[in-house]
Amino acid sequence: MAASAVKGVRGWSSLPLVARRAVLRLPGVTQVRWSRYGPEYRDPKIDKEYYHKPVAELTEEEKYDQELKKTQLIKAAPAMKTSSVFEDPVISKFTNMMMKGGNKVLARSLMTQTLEAVKRKQFEKYHAASAEEQATIERNPYTIFHQALKNCEPVIGLVPILKGGHFYQVPVPLADRRRRFLAMKWMITECRENKHRRTLMPEKLSHELLEAFHNQGPVVKKKQDMHKMAEANRALAHYRWW
């Protein structure tokens, strides 16, 4: 169980060798909070359908998997991951990013109020529109949310690279998770900063989401600015070495 066995496994290669904190180890008790699980721990699988399958339907691979589980150690599932049919990882991530000071109750209520506000606004538009337009109006708040965030994701980003004593903003392709993070971050900052003192967050957020859904609004503009800057700094692309 030396710390040296940990290095080089599971993408920790870039980290320097860090000794584990001296922790009281009781036999048969595995710490969960603030723990860094060893490599022998597998991720939990939270999927009702998978577990409800009768034994006969399992393929060879899955049977082997089930057998393996009896001896393998599994990490504890995080508290916010449920097997609910209504769960959405994007919405959960967004709620966590909106949370301040660990106040998940408030963040979640803001999120639900936003979705409700989006839905009510779309219903109003639907009732006021003619028959042809009604087919084009989208009333599902979840599709609007996903589409809006997709419209805000930048394709290419800028990274400061140190060369010759100066930092240059070099255009760089972004990973998927970085793009999703930037979209959410821009949306939240925009809604927090550029609103009137008396408007509430759900109202402002619903407004921004609807605008982004139609490819308008300040967040999409920010994405387009980022693209323009990257285009302008095209010459510096050679500075990237990965």
Added chain:
Amino acid sequence: MLKGIRRLISRVHKAKHGEQHEGQHYNIPLQDLKTVFPNGLPSRFVMQVKTFGEACLMVRKPALELLHYLKNTNFAYPAVRYLVYGEKGTGKTLSLCHVIHFCAKQDWLILHIPDGKNFLSFLQPAKDSKLIKVQEKYVWNKRESTEKGSPLGEVVEQGITRVKNATDAVGIVLKELKRQSSLGIFRLLVAVDGVNALWGRTTLKREDKSLIAPEELALIHNLRKMVKNDWHGGAIVLTLSQTGSVFKPRRAYLPQELLGKEGFDALDPFIPMLVSNYTPKEFESCLQYYLENNWLQHEKAHTEDGKKELLFLSNANPWQLERLCAYL
């Protein structure tokens, strides 16, 4: 079994609601809403009416029972008190609104006090208020007085213009109504929502920061007299409400707990009506109503698993279900 339930938009007259209509929704025309309930409906219901463009109430057992009793009241006996109670969010206020709408259609005179805490009371006459005549002479001050035989609308105007005498005007209006409904000119329905506020403690303070007891407020005093059953020719329907009450535990919903000893003794004897969470049939009906209005937009909400989960999360509580379906 429950999949075949269709919502019946029965435009049938409310008087014909029978047991077979239980669990189904009926439509209230929007015009009626404006005249009968200028401010008596819960705020979330008003939002729902605005979004859907129609006002639909579910016909439930307690309301049906109340309607049955009201249809068979003997107006020679003193007014019977019905107390609607139940846990939070089970539908007490909307049952009251159902009853009020029924009585409005039957041309009763309705005194509806929507919120026991705030005392915004409005008079809802089915007929012209000019027909109700004041039977005594009231002197306001040295220069103004209301003569005998003048219409009640004048007293109301007097109260609106002279703010100092407003509470007295309200008291006079109530007294006249009681007296005249006993004479049999019209039938009076006194509907108070959140009646436990009349007997609880107040949070109002005088200038020297001493608490005011509810007895000292003229409006409360007049309302208490109204709710006493010393008149005949109508009915009194009351609702308890924990949400507005102060100094009462959150889980309290029984009449004894919310009214206190004083209130309970004042209202005794009454007929209690319990409003509980949705039955499976009512729950299905509610979900069907939302599905027909396309309110449940989440794709998983249409599946059996989704419905089971909604039932679990809301525990068939109407208030909770409404809040859940709002963002799904």
